[in-house]
Amino acid sequence: MMRIALSCLIALTPAWSGPVKVSVTLLRCAEEHWQRVLADTKPDAARLLSLAGEKKGVEAVLRAEFEVNVEEDKPTIWMDGREMEFTAGWRREDDPLALKPEAKDKRHVGTVIRAEGEFDDRKSLMDVDLDLRHDFAPPTWTTFSYPIASDIGPRRAKTQLKLPRFHRIEWRGAVSGRHSQPVLAASILVPAEDGTGGKAVRWFIIVTP
Amino acid sequence: MRLALCLALLGNVAALAKVPPCRLAQTIIRAPEIETLELLTRRTRTDAEVAARLHEWVRAGRARIVSDISALRTHPQDSHARAGTEYFWWQELDQDFDPAMEFPTRSGPVFIGATLTYKSENRWTCSFGPRAPLLVRWPVVWPAQKKPALDWTEQLDVFEEKIDVDVATPFAGTGLLGICRPADRLERAAGADRWLHVTEVAAESAEPDNAAMSPPHQRVMTMVFAVPDGVVDELLTTHRESGDDALLNRLLDDVKAGGARLQMAGGCRNRGELVSARRHAYPTEMHTFPSAWDTMSVGDSVTVGDGEVSVTTDLAPPARAEFPLSKSHPDFVLWWPEPLRAHLTADTSLPGHGAMLLGITRMPDFLETEPADCRALVFIARSDHDDRLIRAAPRDASPGVECEAQVFEIDAADEAQFQTEGWQLPDDRRLDALRKRAADGSARQIARAWLASTAGRAAKTSVIQERCHVTECDTDFEVAPDQYRPTALDVLRVGVEFSAQASPLTDESDAKLQRFAGGLEIICHVRQPRIPTLDEQLDSLRQNQGECAQPLLHELKWTTEPDPATGRIVFATGRPRCLGVKRLPGAGDAARRFVAFVSVQVVR
Numbered sequence: 117m118m119r120i121a122l123s124c125l126i127a128l129t130p131a132w133s134g135p136v137k138v139s140v141t142l143l144r145c146a147e148e149h150w151q152r153v154l155a156d157t158k159p160d161a162a163r164l165l166s167l168a169g170e171k172k173g174v175e176a177v178l179r180a181e182f183e184v185n186v187e188e189d190k191p192t193i194w195m196d197g198r199e200m201e202f203t204a205g206w207r208r209e210d211d212p213l214a215l216k217p218e219a220k221d222k223r224h225v226g227t228v229i230r231a232e233g234e235f236d237d238r239k240s241l242m243d244v245d246l247d248l249r250h251d252f253a254p255p256t257w258t259t260f261s262y263p264i265a266s267d268i269g270p271r272r273a274k275t276q277l278k279l280p281r282f283h284r285i286e287w288r289g290a291v292s293g294r295h296s297q298p299v300l301a302a303s304i305l306v307p308a309e310d311g312t313g314g315k316a317v318r319w320f321i322i323v324t325p
Numbered sequence: 326m327r328l329a330l331c332l333a334l335l336g337n338v339a340a341l342a343k344v345p346p347c348r349l350a351q352t353i354i355r356a357p358e359i360e361t362l363e364l365l366t367r368r369t370r371t372d373a374e375v376a377a378r379l380h381e382w383v384r385a386g387r388a389r390i391v392s393d394i395s396a397l398r399t400h401p402q403d404s405h406a407r408a409g410t411e412y413f414w415w416q417e418l419d420q421d422f423d424p425a426m427e428f429p430t431r432s433g434p435v436f437i438g439a440t441l442t443y444k445s446e447n448r449w450t451c452s453f454g455p456r457a458p459l460l461v462r463w464p465v466v467w468p469a470q471k472k473p474a475l476d477w478t479e480q481l482d483v484f485e486e487k488i489d490v491d492v493a494t495p496f497a498g499t500g501l502l503g504i505c506r507p508a509d510r511l512e513r514a515a516g517a518d519r520w521l522h523v524t525e526v527a528a529e530s531a532e533p534d535n536a537a538m539s540p541p542h543q544r545v546m547t548m549v550f551a552v553p554d555g556v557v558d559e560l561l562t563t564h565r566e567s568g569d570d571a572l573l574n575r576l577l578d579d580v581k582a583g584g585a586r587l588q589m590a591g592g593c594r595n596r597g598e599l600v601s602a603r604r605h606a607y608p609t610e611m612h613t614f615p616s617a618w619d620t621m622s623v624g625d626s627v628t629v630g631d632g633e634v635s636v637t638t639d640l641a642p643p644a645r646a647e648f649p650l651s652k653s654h655p656d657f658v659l660w661w662p663e664p665l666r667a668h669l670t671a672d673t674s675l676p677g678h679g680a681m682l683l684g685i686t687r688m689p690d691f692l693e694t695e696p697a698d699c700r701a702l703v704f705i706a707r708s709d710h711d712d713r714l715i716r717a718a719p720r721d722a723s724p725g726v727e728c729e730a731q732v733f734e735i736d737a738a739d740e741a742q743f744q745t746e747g748w749q750l751p752d753d754r755r756l757d758a759l760r761k762r763a764a765d766g767s768a769r770q771i772a773r774a775w776l777a778s779t780a781g782r783a784a785k786t787s788v789i790q791e792r793c794h795v796t797e798c799d800t801d802f803e804v805a806p807d808q809y810r811p812t813a814l815d816v817l818r819v820g821v822e823f824s825a826q827a828s829p830l831t832d833e834s835d836a837k838l839q840r841f842a843g844g845l846e847i848i849c850h851v852r853q854p855r856i857p858t859l860d861e862q863l864d865s866l867r868q869n870q871g872e873c874a875q876p877l878l879h880e881l882k883w884t885t886e887p888d889p890a891t892g893r894i895v896f897a898t899g900r901p902r903c904l905g906v907k908r909l910p911g912a913g914d915a916a917r918r919f920v921a922f923v924s925v926q927v928v929r
Contacts, residue, residue: 291397
């Protein structure tokens with residue numbers, strides 16, 4: 117009875133003004149387990165969270181909690197992980213065989229969530245626009261061969277410049293701000309072939325406004 | 326055409342409705358090629374029925390899910406989700422000619438993976454990379470100096486399957502977005518397992534009470550079969566104006582029995598585009614020492630919309646021309662991709678349910694493909710539209726036209742028999758005699774093409790290899806007397822091309838003759854062009870003040886000339902017309918002549 121009453125309360129709660137708390141949970145599940153045990157049932161946010169809590173084949177990887185600004189055009193940025201700087205451009209100095217790193221580029225490796233509320237005229241929350249990016253594996257590298265000897269020809273000595281590869285899932289969309297139940301915002305399969313050498317993994321993005 | 330209009334209207338009605346929250350799902354299933362084609366074409370099945378069968382195959386281990394993404398769509402803005410790898414690769418190179426060095430000055434990202442994008446204008450885009458990019462080495466050569474330099478640079482070729490179609494939400498249920506061969510199909514070894522990638526999409530309302538509209542399925546599947554020459558007449562006999570299901574079934578049976586080869590299979594929803602290809606990078610400026618690059622698609626592409634079907638398929642991985650640039654340094658070469666591809670565009674009224682023969686093109690003998698004995702390409706489409714759309718579509722009253730061109734090589738002594746061109750002559754007897762001679766080997770058919778289209782609309786088919794030649798170059802013969810550096814290239818298209826646009830005139834008084842507005846054109850080549858050798862190029866540059874040697878193109882072209890009295894092209898109804906005899910331009914081949922016949926058949 118208590119559970120029913122609580123559900124009704126949540127459902128009937130009017131949209132509210134002021135800072136709005138949002139939580140985003142990232143879950144993952146081995147695709148093999150998903151297909152064998154869970155795929156026949158419709159994916160549902162509450163059930164997935166429950167399976168993660170009970171550690172039944174679904175693992176909670178990350179939970180982000182933050183507030184959405186009421187002011188327009190002021191997104192909330194939530195980050196976890198580290199900034200990675202890498203060489204994205206080179207220049208030569210007097211020695212034509214010496215290539216010096218010049219331009220640097222940066223990528224945040226980990227998780228970045230950008231959230232922005234959409235409010236009606238009475239400043240009541242209508243929707244939460246979200247943009248999520250999550251690195252599911254550490255960066256790897258591609259190499260580009262570059263000559264380091266003046267002797268030309270097929271056996272010319274070369275070194276290898278390293279260019280990064282980022283392994284990611286991304287989702288951009290919106291959830292309604294008028295309900296506060298957890299919502300399954302996206303389900304994304306990362307196939308086994310995807311560069312990281314592991315097994316296929318299914319990721320779930322759950323948002324609770 | 327009108328069916329497409331009806332679909333568009335249904336889409337717009339849906340677009341105007343308020344968009345309730347829904348969950349969009351996109352699943353790519355790798356399934357066995359021929360079985361999947363049979364599932365799609367042997368009998369009428371809805372998208373949902375096909376998808377259900379594919380999932381049975383997944384459970385049984387006969388098919389596999391290679392990508393699966395679902396995303397919530399809450400309001401009418403773009404929805405986007407993706408999984409994969411963001412590769413950084415160089416985007417700008419700088420050069421130093423003396424030590425032959427190219428070095429990256431700037432890099433940027435290239436995404437390889439699976440993407441779901443639903444745009445607010447009801448456009449669903451799915452892209453999928455079935456494998457990691459291929460690293461290709463390109464020569465870097467600077468031969469226009471005494472101490473020439475050679476090196477290599479590396480470039481990424483990306484494999485991508487991309488489908489972009491109109492899909493109006495809200496809808497409930499399952500639809501097929503597109504079907505294609507894997508983008509890396511041409512790179513795989515002969516005899517490797519053959520698959521199709523089927524992209525299934527689904528939407529379900531996130532609000533249970535919402536009355537969503539079920540999606541009208543509107544699937545157009547195109548296929549290209551390679552068959553032996555001798556089968557073409559049988560296929561045209563099997564062809565029926567009322568529908569070509571029997572012909573398609575026969576082709577599928579032939580493939581299973583080893584008598585034909587499935588060259589290409591790809592399809593999508595109406596008003597859609599599909600590309601499944603390797604994006605092959607090649608230099609576009611300073612070709613020997615690349616300073617700018619572009620990419621060409623090598624694979625399959627299909628466009629379906631407003632009655633038009635366009636199919637392009639590469640028959641081989643990108644062939645590479647190698648131009649030697651120096652007599653003393655054989656390693657100094659310029660590379661250039663020379664794709665071999667077949668194409669067909671037809672504007673026609675596809676049936677609501679069923680198959681339709683779109684065209685046949687025979688590959689010229691000098692174009693090398695595997696297997697060598699299947700040289701005729703048969704383009705066929707199978708469409709399956711929702712019954713609601715078929716009932717709602719007004720009947721298209723325009724007749725169809727079927728056009729054919731045939732080109733034969735004959736002995737010069739026989740020229741007189743074919744010298745006179747004209748619709749008054751009994752050309753069917755001349756053509757029959759020539760075909761018998763081609764069968765006994767005393768003449769040779771060098772080109773044949775057949776096209777179906779709606780009256781008055783353009784149709785075209787071709788099998789073309791792009792060959793390149795040097796048009797401008799730099800030299801410094803005092804410093805380096807036996808080498809040159811190309812600075813501009815041009816592309817020659819060799820093979821066969823047949824285009825037709827014929828509209829029957831209704832004010833015809835003589836039932837035996839039919840006048841048409843429009844025209845037909847057949848262009849074919851007898852053999853590969855003669856590309857100048859290094860010696861010829863160097864001689865020409867020395868003797869002609871830096872002018873490059875010209876290639877020799879063995880090209881023949883016939884166009885229907887209008888009747889002088891009426892300005893219209895005229896055919897005796899249902900009978901072929903001789904377009905006259907030609908010889909190859911330039912010296913040589915004095916003993917050979919070439920004669921072309923065309924015909925146009927009105928299909929009511």
